[in-house]
Amino acid sequence: MALSLVPTFAPPVRHDHGRHTGLPVIDARNVAVSFKVEHGTIQAVNDISFQLYRGETVAIVGESGSGKSVTARTVMGLLSKRALVSPNSIVNYDGNDVLKFSEKARRKLRGNRISMIFQEPMSSLNPIYTIGSQIVEAIRVHRRIGRKRAEARALELLNEVQIPDPEARLKQYPHQLSGGQRQRVGIAMALANEPDVLIADEPTTALDVTVQAQILNLIRDLQKKMQMAVILITHDLTIVRKFSDYVYVMQHGEMREHNLTEQLFADPQHPYTKQLLASEPRGQANPLPKGSDVILEARSVRVSFMLRHGGFFKPDLRELVAVDSLDLTLRRHETLGLVGESGSGKTTFGQALVRLNTPDGGKITFDGMSIQNRSRAQMRPLRARMQIVFQDPFASLNPRMTIGQIIDEGLFINGLGATKAERLERVHAALSAAGMPGNILSRFPHEFSGGQRQRIAIARAIALEPEFILLDEPTSALDLSVQAQIIELLRKLQDERGLSYVFISHDLKVVRALCHRVIVMQQGKIVEEGPVDDILTHPKTAYTKRLVRAAFEVA
Incomplete structure (x- = not known):
């Protein structure tokens, strides 16, 4: 039999296996997973192997759709019914193959000995239960303790993950928290039972740069305290370099390379690894055309919410001012960045600008038209001209509709495209522009990775050919190489369509590459604004300096 001349940089056993005296806590061999689809099967993971030892962090990196999350869900036993796991696959936990466990045995393991932080917190939290009741349930389902002790532990966990005003958060629902706060709740639930293995699937995706380091340091501290093993799935190579001991690189469902972190970064072998390490948001926004007129203006915009504190029968309602009398001016062809920590009011302010919430006061003008007092019906004619790409693509894409229906719906409602064939052509063009193939129209959102869903959301927005787009963390779920593509796409669309x-x-590297100006927000107020180079190179306030230091020195 002829020997293969193609070198392998991903043998089934780790390069450093001789340095470890004990057995791995997780030893996965020949894992292969395929999914049944309309026209056959898709091989999502193809014959991969990896090992994880107690007390260490192993990172799995790769592009969106490379099979990272499918690998993690195989270990957890959380694959959909369409999934087919190869009979040759083995996932040993402490010497026992979990793929052969009964469903009851898997449930005892999940959330107890092996726990997972999911990429999209809104889809992993139950919208009809309070935060406190969900954390308490996660504790009591595996531990025989009373409700009072479980509630005290829930409060302790929220304090550990740095949620502001944790007592009030226990009584709130997921929709009342920001994306970053929801992610911290998910982390608290995953750590509730002090697991042996923690699988962190993009754990800092929704978090601002200053909290990223806090959360990862928290996980590392708990890891040392409990000898917990961590599988870190991420596209942030700065995090990988700082927090992982060993790195596996995946592409198209296959393992391309693995090595000790320091060696992999110093001397990558596979061409794909070299490409991945070279990917970094770079460049800058093209200069504004002279005489660009104002398309969007906000003056003294204020948005507040009433939050419930205290008990059910004697509620104490307090006003939270999320946006405190803010001004903003946006010109045609311009990209204006809104940055700040999670909960600073960025998204609330952005949604007020496109009238997805109702401001308490102030004036908002779009293309010379006052819109702050317009009803939903009066706003409808403007919706095609002003679009939004949301932070969480899973929550913003209708799970009951196919991708073709999702993108076509906006075209149909707004009367764009005279015939079905014309609309279909627009759908294909939008998907192509967002870096997605045209043969996915009959598939559903749950069949795609987080990054792929975000690109579909961008395709839906640009299909309507708007003049203004509110981009709420559009690259947070995307790997570095795709981030660079999306930045170039947004620049190209801006140049071609004005x-x-x-x-x-919260990603200041992307802000630097894409924006002309930047506004820095803290607790509903603007603390600093100006040209992007001035703010990121010479920040004036201590708060902005802290954000910049966290983004460019250590993520």
């Missing part, structure tokens, strides 16, 4: 963007983000 688009204007308000870009909400």
Whole structure:
């Protein structure tokens, strides 16, 4: 039999296996997973192997759709009914193959000995139960303790993950928290029973740069305290370099390379690994055309909410001012960044600008038209001209509709495209522009990775050919190489169509590459604003300096 001349940089056993005296806590061999689809099967994971030892962090990196999350869900036993796991696959936990466990045995393991932080917190939290009741349930389902002790433990966990005003958060529902706060709740639930293995699937995706380091340091501290093993799935290579001991690189469902973190970064072998490590948001926004007129203006915009404190029969209602009398001016062809920590009011302010919430006061003008007092019906004619790409693509895409229906719906409602064939052509063009193939129209959102869903959300927005797009963390779920593609896409669309963007983000590297100006927010107020280079190179306030240091020195 002829020997293969293609070198392998991903043998089934780790390069450092001789340095470990004990057995791995997780030893996965020949894992292969395929999914039944309309026209056959898709091989999501193809014959991969990896090992995880107690007390260490192993990172699995790769592009969106490379099979990272499918691998993690195989270990957890959380694959959909369409999934077919190869009979040759083995996932040993402490010497026992969990793929052969009964469903009851898997449930005892999940959330107790092996726990997972999911990429999209809104889809992993139950919208009809309070935060406190969900954390208490996660504790009591595996531990024989009373409700009072479980509630005290829930409060302790929220304090550990740095949620502001944790007593009030226990009584709130997931929709009342920001994306970053919801992610911290998910982390608290995963750590509730002090697991042996923690699978963190993009755990800091929704978190601002200052909290990212806090959360990862928290996980590392708990890891040392409990000798917990961590599988870190991420596209943030800065995090990988700082927090992982060993790295596995995946592409198209296959393992391309693995090595000790320091060696992999210093001397990558596979061409894909080299490409991945070279990917970093770079460049800058093209200069604004002279005489660009104002398309969007906000003056003294204020948004507040009433939060419930205290008991059910004697509620104490307090006003939370999320947006405190803010001003904003956006010109045609311009990209304006809104940055700040999670809960600073960025998204609430952005949604007020496109009238997805109702401001308490102030004036908002779009293309010379006052819109702050318009009803939903009066706003409808403007919806095609002003679009939004949301932070959480799973929550913003209708799970009951196919991708073709999702993108076509906006075209049909707004009367764009005279015939069905014309609309279909627009759908294909939008998907192509967002980096997605045209043969996915009959598939549903749950069949795609988080990054792929975000690209579908971008395709839906640009299909309507708007003049202004509110981009709420559009690259947070995307790997580095796709981030660069999306940045180039947004620049290209801006140049070709004269688009204007308000870009909400906690990723200051992307902000630097895409934005002309930036507004820094803290607790509903603007603390600093100006040209992006001035703010990120010479920040004036201590708060902005802290954000910049967290983004560019250590994520």
